[in-house]
Each structure stands twice: as C-alpha cells, then as structure tokens.
Amino acid sequence: MGDTNLSAVLLEKGNLKLEERPVPKPGKNEVQIAMHSVGICGSDVHYWVHGAIGDFVVRAPMILGHEASGTVSEVGEGVTHLKVGDRVAIEPGVPCRYCDYCKGGRYNLCLEMQFCATPPVDGSLARYYVHAADFCFKLPDHVSYEEGALLEPLSVGVHACRRAGVTIGSKVLICGAGPIGLVCLLVAKAMGAAQVAITDIDTKRLEVAKQMGAHCPVLVKSRDGREVAEQVVQALGCNPDVTVECSGAEPSVQTGIFATKSGGVLVLVGLGPPTINIPIVNAAVREVDIRGIFRYANCYPTALSMVASGQVDVKPLVTHRFSLEQTLEAFEASKKGEGIKVMIHCDKNKT
Ligand code: NAD
Ligand code: ZN
Known part of the structure; x- marks a missing residue:
C-alpha cells in the first residue's frame, strides 16, 4: 500500500483541488478500499459549480464522488465477508x-444517513477510502470495476422501476435520456416492459437511447406538456401504463401526468425546481398515482445480479475516461454534458 492519498477535494464552490490527505484506517466493521473507478454524477458537478443542492450546503472542504468501486486493501475488526484483494462496489449511503x-x-x-459527497460527508474520489463493510458488494471476476461503479445509478433505475410497478408487458414512458433516464430504460426492459418511449430535447441523447433499446424516441420541441403527451401517445400507440420522469423539467412533469394512462403511475425521479406547476386535478380525477423516489434501498444486490447475468449492459454509458490526476478535466467534460458518463480511474496500477 502506498502512503499517500491523493483526493479530489471541493474546498468551496468552484474550487476543486487535488490534495494529499492521510490514508484512512478501517475501524470496526469497516474496510479500506484502494479505489479504482469513480463515475461523476450530476450532483458532484452541481456541488462544484453551485456549492449546494437545496438544503445541503458545502460549508467545509469535502471529497467528491459516490459512484464507486475498488479493491479491499485492509479489513477492520469484525469483518468476515470480505478479505484483502476482493473487488467491490460501494453502496455510498450508510x-x-x-x-x-x-x-x-x-x-x-433514514434521517441519520451518511451519504458520500453529500455535505458534510466525504466522498470516495481518492486513492484510498474507508467504508462500512456491509455496504460493499463483492464483484464477480467477470464484472468490471466500471460496471461496479455504475451499480450506483443503476440502483436508482431499479428503485424507480420498482416504485413504478413496471412488469411484463408494461408500456413505459421515460422522460429525459440522461444517465438516469437511460438506466431506467435498461431496467424497465429487463423487468419486462413491452414498449418504452423516451423523450429528450437533445437529439444526440435520443440517439443513444435508441441504441440502448428504446422503442420510441420522442424529440421534445414544445414546452406545452399536453402537446408532448400527445406526441408520446402517437409514438407508443397508447397511453403509457407508467411514466418515469427523469428530467425534473416542469413541462416534462406535466407531460408525465397528461400522458400516463388512467389508473397508472408517475414516478418522479428528476429533481428540478422545488416548486412547479402541475395539472394535479387531471391526475386526481384519473387516479394517476404520483410517487417520488429518493436514491434507493436494497437495490445494489439486484443491480449487481442484473449486470453479472447479462440482463443489462451498462458499459455503453461510459463515454469519457480520465485518471485521478485529471479530475478537473473530467469535471469540465462532465459539465459540458457532451457524453453520458465520465469515469475517473484512481488506481495507477490497474486498468
Ligand atoms: P441529466 O441532466 O444528464 O439528464 C436530464 C435529461 O433531461 C437531459 O438529457 C436533458 O436534455 C433532458 N431534458 C431537459 N428538459 C427536458 C424536457 N422538457 N423534456 C424531456 N427531456 C428534457 O441528469 P441525470 O444525471 O440523468 O439525472 C436526471 C435527474 O434525476 C436529475 O434531476 C437528478 O437530480 C435526478 N436524480 C434523482 C435521484 C433521486 O434519488 N430522486 C437520483 C439521481 C438523480
Ligand atoms: Zn436509520
């Protein structure tokens, strides 16, 4: 083990720096992990650019990163299910x-949740990181570190599709084809959805969605939610049984309500402005259930078995790769939003 711990620290809004930090030691029921792959999430970029998300404000330096995997490099007292050398995916919220x-x-x-890179809790974009052992999941040999890191967004997709009640034969609408919309697409298909329509305002993102198996890509040009809903119904040939909203944009949430079949479910994954206008009476009189989701619970094992069995292929999500030393470039690339998922590799010795 090296004795330095290069870490990507957000010192304050707009000021992200690589700093040497002490190598953390695992306590009871914890493991130390030599980090390998850390994906950049929209929230990491948001903390960097704005210094806050809602009530979570960066008031002290914080290490970023929460979509992560690595190799166990030391085990703390009491850990029995992991050993040094095990490759693991890290579920970031304890x-x-x-x-x-x-x-x-x-x-x-849980009100006491300690979630990586949600202030004031440090994230895992570093050479070494310590985490609760029971929130680390051993990866089979054929599952890559990048796939391990992608279990984080994939778990959001699993939780969203579970709350939506997606099942065999479902007609599904996904609003927004960013990384989260795309993982929802993969999970909905794996859960048996018969038809998936997906919307976006960006043709490139819709092209990716099509390559990843979306049946009906719908290019959104209007800010009139009802008009877009009509476009969706035309493309799908019917109203969707469930809608999974993954943009957070006000007109898109409106589309979600207007489009969803009476008696269906609209799941709100996208988190946009805290207060928006929605046609709530339309939802009420047609018994469209509106459900929120917050991250995930008990989804990592499912996400891992989906990847390990080949039921979903998350690999095409990764469009950019950088080393830990190139963290700033990686964040710039992610901010530009040109690709889908930007991955940072923290281990100099492993590819
Ligand atoms: P992203 O910004 O990369 O993707 C959003 C996509 O929506 C973009 O491709 C954008 O072009 C598209 N879009 C914008 N306006 C639209 C409109 N009117 N109609 C259709 N598409 C539109 O973000 P992401 O990483 O994919 O995350 C998506 C959302 O999910 C974000 O709001 C994020 O905060 C949220 N999120 C929520 C949870 C949760 O636990 N609820 C977890 C992770 C992410
Ligand atoms: Zn609790």
Missing part, C-alpha cells in the same frame, strides 16, 4: 440501521 425507516427496509429515508 444509514443508522436502528430507526423505524431502517428497520422497515426503507433505509434511504
């Missing part, structure tokens, strides 16, 4: 394990 939400299985709602 809840209290004691409250009603945790005990009820909805630990994503």
Whole structure:
C-alpha cells in the first residue's frame, strides 16, 4: 500500500483541488478500499459549480464522488465477508440501521444517513477510502470495476422501476435520456416492459437511447406538456401504463401526468425546481398515482445480479475516461454534458 492519498477535494464552490490527505484506517466493521473507478454524477458537478443542492450546503472542504468501486486493501475488526484483494462496489449511503425507516427496509429515508459527497460527508474520489463493510458488494471476476461503479445509478433505475410497478408487458414512458433516464430504460426492459418511449430535447441523447433499446424516441420541441403527451401517445400507440420522469423539467412533469394512462403511475425521479406547476386535478380525477423516489434501498444486490447475468449492459454509458490526476478535466467534460458518463480511474496500477 502506498502512503499517500491523493483526493479530489471541493474546498468551496468552484474550487476543486487535488490534495494529499492521510490514508484512512478501517475501524470496526469497516474496510479500506484502494479505489479504482469513480463515475461523476450530476450532483458532484452541481456541488462544484453551485456549492449546494437545496438544503445541503458545502460549508467545509469535502471529497467528491459516490459512484464507486475498488479493491479491499485492509479489513477492520469484525469483518468476515470480505478479505484483502476482493473487488467491490460501494453502496455510498450508510444509514443508522436502528430507526423505524431502517428497520422497515426503507433505509434511504433514514434521517441519520451518511451519504458520500453529500455535505458534510466525504466522498470516495481518492486513492484510498474507508467504508462500512456491509455496504460493499463483492464483484464477480467477470464484472468490471466500471460496471461496479455504475451499480450506483443503476440502483436508482431499479428503485424507480420498482416504485413504478413496471412488469411484463408494461408500456413505459421515460422522460429525459440522461444517465438516469437511460438506466431506467435498461431496467424497465429487463423487468419486462413491452414498449418504452423516451423523450429528450437533445437529439444526440435520443440517439443513444435508441441504441440502448428504446422503442420510441420522442424529440421534445414544445414546452406545452399536453402537446408532448400527445406526441408520446402517437409514438407508443397508447397511453403509457407508467411514466418515469427523469428530467425534473416542469413541462416534462406535466407531460408525465397528461400522458400516463388512467389508473397508472408517475414516478418522479428528476429533481428540478422545488416548486412547479402541475395539472394535479387531471391526475386526481384519473387516479394517476404520483410517487417520488429518493436514491434507493436494497437495490445494489439486484443491480449487481442484473449486470453479472447479462440482463443489462451498462458499459455503453461510459463515454469519457480520465485518471485521478485529471479530475478537473473530467469535471469540465462532465459539465459540458457532451457524453453520458465520465469515469475517473484512481488506481495507477490497474486498468
Ligand atoms: P441529466 O441532466 O444528464 O439528464 C436530464 C435529461 O433531461 C437531459 O438529457 C436533458 O436534455 C433532458 N431534458 C431537459 N428538459 C427536458 C424536457 N422538457 N423534456 C424531456 N427531456 C428534457 O441528469 P441525470 O444525471 O440523468 O439525472 C436526471 C435527474 O434525476 C436529475 O434531476 C437528478 O437530480 C435526478 N436524480 C434523482 C435521484 C433521486 O434519488 N430522486 C437520483 C439521481 C438523480
Ligand atoms: Zn436509520
């Protein structure tokens, strides 16, 4: 093990720097991980550019990164299911394990949640990182580190499609073809969706969605939610049973309500402005259930088995690769939004 720990630290809004930090030691029931792949998420870029997301404000230097995988380099006391050398995916949120939400299985709602790179908790974009061992998942040999890192957004897709009730034969609308819309597309298809329509305002993103198996790409040109809903119904040949909104844009949420079949479900994944105008009476009188999602709970094992079995292929999501030393370039590339997923490789010795 090296004795330096190069880390990508957000010192304050707009000021992201690589700094040497002490190598963290694993405590009881923790493992130290030599980091390998860390994907950049929109939230990492948002903290960098704006210094805050809603009530979460960066008030002290914080290491970024939460879509991650690596190799166990040291195990703490009490860890029995992992050993040095194991390749793992890291589920970035560690809840209290004691409250009603945790005990009820909805630990994503735990008020004591410690989530990587959500202030004030440090993330994992570093050479070494320590994490709760029970939130590390051993990767089979044939699953790559990048696929391990992609289990994070994929878990969002699993949770969203579960809350949406996607099942065999479902007609699904996904709004927004960014990384999150695309993982929802993959999961919806794997869960048996018969037809998936996907919207975006960007033709390049729709092209990727088509390559990844979307049946009906719909290019959004209008800000009139009802008009776009009509376009979707035309493309799909019917109203979708479920809609998974992954843009957060106001007109797109409106489309989600107008398009969804009576008695269907609209899941809000996209987080845009905190207050928006929506045609709530339309949803009410047609019994369209509107459900939110917050990250995921108990989805990592499912996401991993989907990838390991080949049910989903997340590899095409990665469009850019950088080394840890190139972190700033990586963030610039992600901010430009040219590709889909930007991956940072933290281990100099492993490809
Ligand atoms: P992204 O910005 O890369 O993707 C959003 C996509 O929506 C873009 O391709 C954009 O062109 C498209 N879009 C914008 N306006 C549109 C419109 N009117 N109609 C259709 N498409 C439109 O972001 P992402 O990383 O894919 O994440 C998507 C959203 O999900 C973000 O709002 C993010 O904050 C949210 N998110 C929520 C959770 C959660 O737990 N609820 C978890 C992860 C991400
Ligand atoms: Zn809890």
